Amino acid sequence: MRQKDIAFIESGNSLYTLDRFTELPVLRAQSNTTGMQRENISTPDNNTLSVFPYGPSSGGMVESVYFDILTQGERIQKVSYDAGYKNRSIKLWGLSMSEALLRIERMNGVHSAAYSSMFCNICESGIGLDVPEEIGYLRVAMMEAERISSHLFVASRLTGGASQNIAHMNILLLREELLRTFASVFGHRYFFGVNRIGGIGRPVDIKGFQKKVRQISDEYKEIFRTLMDSRVFIDRLDKSAIIRGENSSGPTMRGAGIKKDGRNSHRYYEDLEFQTITADGGDALARFIVRSGEIQESAGIIEQVLSHAENLKMNISVNHEGSAFMSGGYMETPSGDASMIIKTESGKLVAMGFRSPSILNMEAFAESIGGNTFADFLFGYESLGIWICEMGDLL
Amino acid sequence: MKAWILRSFKKGIITSKFPKGKNESASPWSTLPIYTKGRQDPYCPVDAIAEGRVDANRCISCGLCYPEYEPSTDIHGSVSSVSVKALKKSIRLYQIDVGTCGACNVEIMTIASPQYDIARLGISFTNTPRQADALLVSGILTENMREPLKRAYEAMAEPRIVFAVGACAISGSLLGKAVSEALRVDVTVPGCPPDPFTIIDAVQKARGFK
Ligand code: SF4
Ligand code: SF4
Numbered sequence: 001m002r003q004k005d006i007a008f009i010e011s012g013n014s015l016y017t018l019d020r021f022t023e024l025p026v027l028r029a030q031s032n033t034t035g036m037q038r039e040n041i042s043t044p045d046n047n048t049l050s051v052f053p054y055g056p057s058s059g060g061m062v063e064s065v066y067f068d069i070l071t072q073g074e075r076i077q078k079v080s081y082d083a084g085y086k087n088r089s090i091k092l093w094g095l096s097m098s099e100a101l102l103r104i105e106r107m108n109g110v111h112s113a114a115y116s117s118m119f120c121n122i123c124e125s126g127i128g129l130d131v132p133e134e135i136g137y138l139r140v141a142m143m144e145a146e147r148i149s150s151h152l153f154v155a156s157r158l159t160g161g162a163s164q165n166i167a168h169m170n171i172l173l174l175r176e177e178l179l180r181t182f183a184s185v186f187g188h189r190y191f192f193g194v195n196r197i198g199g200i201g202r203p204v205d206i207k208g209f210q211k212k213v214r215q216i217s218d219e220y221k222e223i224f225r226t227l228m229d230s231r232v233f234i235d236r237l238d239k240s241a242i243i244r245g246e247n248s249s250g251p252t253m254r255g256a257g258i259k260k261d262g263r264n265s266h267r268y269y270e271d272l273e274f275q276t277i278t279a280d281g282g283d284a285l286a287r288f289i290v291r292s293g294e295i296q297e298s299a300g301i302i303e304q305v306l307s308h309a310e311n312l313k314m315n316i317s318v319n320h321e322g323s324a325f326m327s328g329g330y331m332e333t334p335s336g337d338a339s340m341i342i343k344t345e346s347g348k349l350v351a352m353g354f355r356s357p358s359i360l361n362m363e364a365f366a367e368s369i370g371g372n373t374f375a376d377f378l379f380g381y382e383s384l385g386i387w388i389c390e391m392g393d394l395l
Numbered sequence: 396m397k398a399w400i401l402r403s404f405k406k407g408i409i410t411s412k413f414p415k416g417k418n419e420s421a422s423p424w425s426t427l428p429i430y431t432k433g434r435q436d437p438y439c440p441v442d443a444i445a446e447g448r449v450d451a452n453r454c455i456s457c458g459l460c461y462p463e464y465e466p467s468t469d470i471h472g473s474v475s476s477v478s479v480k481a482l483k484k485s486i487r488l489y490q491i492d493v494g495t496c497g498a499c500n501v502e503i504m505t506i507a508s509p510q511y512d513i514a515r516l517g518i519s520f521t522n523t524p525r526q527a528d529a530l531l532v533s534g535i536l537t538e539n540m541r542e543p544l545k546r547a548y549e550a551m552a553e554p555r556i557v558f559a560v561g562a563c564a565i566s567g568s569l570l571g572k573a574v575s576e577a578l579r580v581d582v583t584v585p586g587c588p589p590d591p592f593t594i595i596d597a598v599q600k601a602r603g604f605k
Contacts, residue, residue, distance in 0.1 A: 057491045187424050
């Protein structure tokens with residue numbers, strides 16, 4: 001299926017949807033759903049307007065994606081995009097939950113801890129499995145560590161784009177230190193293979209992990225303060241790609257002053273203390289401030305959860321063959337909330353609905369960039385932390 | 396001067412000694428798993444295991460063969476069928492994503508981090524295939540990226556070395572087709588995703604350093 005702006009599946013005569021930020025124990029039937037809006041450029045009869053094709057493969061971008069950028073002089077009038085070039089059309093239909101998990105983990109490899117934790121949690125609720133509390137805590141630790149690494153990546157793109165070379169190199173350095181720590185603690189720099197339905201796939205010894213994360217987040221805090229004193233950097237981000245309203249996700253939405261975060265209502269985060277960081281303005285600067293604040297909050301969450309989870313043994317003896325259920329859930333990934341509904345019969349997936357945060361954020365970006373200068377295009381894009389990989393189809 | 400800038404000087408030399416010295420780190424499960432105990436043929440979702448050995452080109456680093464198999468932590472798993480000595484002085488890389496999960500892209504970019512400092516080895520990235528000596532292709536071969544991949548390859552000047560970076564590009568992994576269905580591949584860089592040291596090691600092999 002192609003992703004829409006909500007996760008849903010059709011079953012019988014009903015359409016089952018999943019509300020954002022509300023993990024519904026019973027899925028709701030609903031009569032219709034809004035389709036993803038796509039804008040087409042209509043070229044006006046004004047010969048000062050030009051269309052610049054950009055992509056799908058370009059050295060300036062992290063992933064393959066195509067844009068048509070309509071400009072008038074230096075100013076962008078309109079942008080349309082095609083995120084379908086690298087669409088992998090990942091097939092889940094007919095697979096067991098464990099087989100599907102391997103693919104979900106690779107829906108967005110950079111946010112694999114969030115995706116795999118979401119999927120495991122959905123399956124475990126569907127099967128009715130009681131997973132030990134420490135496993136939930138470990139998943140939170142992985143997801144928050146992943147958030148720090150993802151936010152550092154966005155910060156490195158922004159500082160690189162703004163020629164803040166010393167800050168840029170130091171952020172890259174911190175991120176690499178963090179990834180090496182993931183490798184030694186979790187056995188993989190992107191957490192592949194750690195989550196399993198019902199538990200974890202290999203023993204994890206988290207001793208010293210929170211200390212290392214705290215050191216990295218403290219060092220980042222100082223870099224952030226320096227950047228906030230830099231007029232050149234601030235000017236580059238200020239008023240770039242202004243996004244307002246709820247039709248965006250994660251730090252992008254919170255950068256528009258909206259205090260919503262999927263973690264506030266997720267059961268994994270119950271009893272954990274952290275602030276929902278927001279900022280005003282809705283521009284690249286606001287998103288940068290939100291991400292930077294979230295790095296500190298994530299370090300605090302990791303300290304809280306890891307006091308409950310040490311030296312975890314692998315725990316994967318779960319028999320879910322033959323399960324038949326419909327279950328849904330969501331997770332706050334570093335880019336925003338992803339949500340999913342699945343239906344299984346005889347332990348195999350027979351229907352699924354999925355929505356990634358990048359579906360919303362890409363649309364918000366395309367709408368926001370009009371009026372900005374051409375030079376701001378890549379910069380505005382990078383500030384949203386969009387991942388094209390997660391915008392593809394799940395079949 | 397700001398304290399953090401001073402501290403970054405104080406951290407001293409953080410750049411790797413690799414490839415002259417040993418790699419300082421490795422992402423364990425991104426390296427080849429080796430047999431340790433118990434059954435020689437545990438379940439592998441991509442049938443990479445046969446007679447107690449793992450096919451590096453297929454392995455997706457999932458760890459499902461644990462505890463019978465454990466990571467070797469050997470980052471030298473790449474194989475190059477070329478050895479282009481003319482590129483010993485410098486090599487320019489162009490990265491193209493034909494259907495990734497994002498992690499291969501980011502790991503390729505990571506080799507520009509200070510810990511690796513590829514400039515010291517004469518390795519750099521270019522934003523256009525016209526200036527590239529090598530194409531680093533990652534991801535499964537998606538239909539819509541066939542044409543852009545072909546165009547990028549044709550835009551390059553000889554010797555235009557093609558690297559398949561990661562299990563998706565090498566074998567199609569769990570998700571699709573291998574890049575070799577569209578282009579001749581000169582260098583395979585295994586792992587899901589490959590460790591940054593494995594990527595650097597592969598580039599050095601293609602330049603005839605090993
Ligand atoms: S890590 Fe996964 S893909 Fe690789 S050999 Fe083991 S089971 Fe197979
Ligand atoms: S090889 Fe692995 S890390 Fe690389 S794109 Fe494929 S799934 Fe992602």
